[in-house]
Amino acid sequence: MTPSELGELLDQLPRKRLLFLPTPFHKLDNLSSKYGVGMYIKRDDMTGPGAFGGNKTRKIEFILGHALRQGVEYLISIGAYQTNAGMQLTQCCRKCGVKPILYLADLHGEGEPKELRGNLLLSKIMGCEVHYVPRVGSDPGSLDTYNKCLELAEQRKRDLERNGKKAMVLPSGLVSEEGWVSYVLCLMEILDQCRSLGIDLQYLFHTTGTGGSLPGLIAGKLLLGEKAQIVSININSRTRDGREICSPEVICDRTIAVFGRLGVAPPTRAAVFDEIHIDSNYRGVNYGIPSEDGSNAIRELAREEGLLVDPIYSAKGFAGLLSYIRTGRIARGSNVAFVHTGGLGSLFTGPEQIGDICK
Numbered sequence: 008m009t010p011s012e013l014g015e016l017l018d019q020l021p022r023k024r025l026l027f028l029p030t031p032f033h034k035l036d037n038l039s040s041k042y043g044v045g046m047y048i049k050r051d052d053m054t055g056p057g058a059f060g061g062n063k064t065r066k067i068e069f070i071l072g073h074a075l076r077q078g079v080e081y082l083i084s085i086g087a088y089q090t091n092a093g094m095q096l097t098q099c100c101r102k103c104g105v106k107p108i109l110y111l112a113d114l115h116g117e118g119e120p121k122e123l124r125g126n127l128l129l130s131k132i133m134g135c136e137v138h139y140v141p142r143v144g145s146d147p148g149s150l151d152t153y154n155k156c157l158e159l160a161e162q163r164k165r166d167l168e169r170n171g172k173k174a175m176v177l178p179s180g181l182v183s184e185e186g187w188v189s190y191v192l193c194l195m196e197i198l199d200q201c202r203s204l205g206i207d208l209q210y211l212f213h214t215t216g217t218g219g220s221l222p223g224l225i226a227g228k229l230l231l232g233e234k235a236q237i238v239s240i241n242i243n244s245r246t247r248d249g250r251e252i253c254s255p256e257v258i259c260d261r262t263i264a265v266f267g268r269l270g271v272a273p274p275t276r277a278a279v280f281d282e283i284h285i286d287s288n289y290r291g292v293n294y295g296i297p298s299e300d301g302s303n304a305i306r307e308l309a310r311e312e313g314l315l316v317d318p319i320y321s322a323k324g325f326a327g328l329l330s331y332i333r334t335g336r337i338a339r340g341s342n343v344a345f346v347h348t349g350g351l352g353s354l355f356t357g358p359e360q361i362g363d364i365c366k
C-alpha cells in the first residue's frame with residue numbers, strides 16, 4: 008500500500024486534531040560522530056498541545072474523536088501519581104471543552120502527596136479533578152490499587168450519568184483500541200522525514216510500557232512494506248506471576264486489531280510475530296525506579312545534544328539503544344532512529360523518581 012492510500016484510510020477514522028504534526032525529526036550530530044552510527048530522533052515529546060507532549064497525546068486525538076462523536080462531556084482515567092497519560096489527557100480535554108477526572112493510585116503507600124510536583128502539578132494547574140486512592144495491600148507491583156481506581160472511576164461515571172451527563176472511562180495508559188492506530192501515523196511521518204533527508208533507516212527504537220504504541224508501528228511497517236527493524240525496550244513491570252505485561256501475544260492481538268480498524272485484511276500471526284523484538288533487559292530494578300544506565304543516558308544526551316529525556320521511560324529506552332551500539336549489535340554506518348515518547352514532567356519530581364542525574 009502507498010503512504011497516500013494509508014493516509015486516506017486513517018482520514019476516515021474519527022479524530023480530534025489537537026497536535027502539532029508532523030513532530031520534528033532530526034539528527035543527533037554529536038552522538039552520531041561519537042559512535043559512527045547515524046542517530047536520529049523523532050520528537051514525540053513535542054506533539055503539543057502544551058509544552059509537555061508525548062505519545063499519549065497521539066492516542067488521545069483518536070480517542071477524543073470517538074468520544075466527542077458520542078457526546079462525551081467527562082473523560083475519567085486512572086494512573087500513578089505522576090501519570091504522563093493523565094497529564095496529557097488533561098491538556099487535550101482542556102483544548103476541547105471536555106472535563107478531565109483522574110483517580111490516582113498511591114502505589115507506594117506514601118499517603119496524599121505533600122507537595123505538588125511534576126505531572127501532578129501540571130494537571131492541577133489545568134484544573135483537573137484529582138482523587139487520591141489509598142494503596143490496597145502492601146505490594147507496590149500489585150494491580151489491586153489500580154483496580155480500586157477503576158472501580159471508583161466507573162462509580163463516578165454512573166453518578167454523572169444519573170445526572171444526565173455523558174462520561175467515558177479510560178484505562179491506565181489510555182490503552183484502547185481507538186488509540187492504537189495513532190502510531191501508524193507516527194511511522195508514516197518518520198518514513199516521510201527519512202525520505203526528505205535522503206536516509207535509509209535500518210532500526211527504529213522506542214520505549215514500550217503498556218504496549219499502546221508498538222502495535223501501530225508494526226502495522227504501519229507491514230502496511231507500507233518498510234524494512235527498518237523495530238526494537239522495543241520494555242520498561243514495564245512483570246505481573247505477580249512473572250509474566251511480562253507487554254508480551255508478544257498482546258502486541259500481536261493489538262496489531263491485528265489495528266488492521267481491523269483500518270478495514271484491511273490482517274497478515275498472519277507469524278508475520279506479525281516476526282516484527283516483534285521486545286527487549287526487557289534495560290528495566291533496571293523495576294518500573295518507576297531510576298536505573299544507572301538510564302541516568303547515564305540522560306546525562307549523555309543532555310551534555311552531548313542539549314536534549315532531555317525522562318527517567319521512567321525514554322532514558323531507559325535510549326540506554327538500550329546506546330548499549331546496542333556500543334556492543335556492536337548495531338553496525339557502524341547504520342542509520343537508527345529513536346522515538347522520544349515524552350514524559351518530561353517527571354524530571355521535575357524528586358530524587359526517588361529522577362535518580363542521581365546531576366553528578
Ligand SMILES: *Cc1c(COP(=O)(O)O)cnc(C)c1O
Nearest residue numbers: 216217218219220320348349350
Ligand atoms: C506511556 C509512555 C511510554 C510507553 O508507551 P506505551 O504506549 O504505553 O507502550 C513511553 N514513554 C513515555 C514517556 C510514556 O509516557
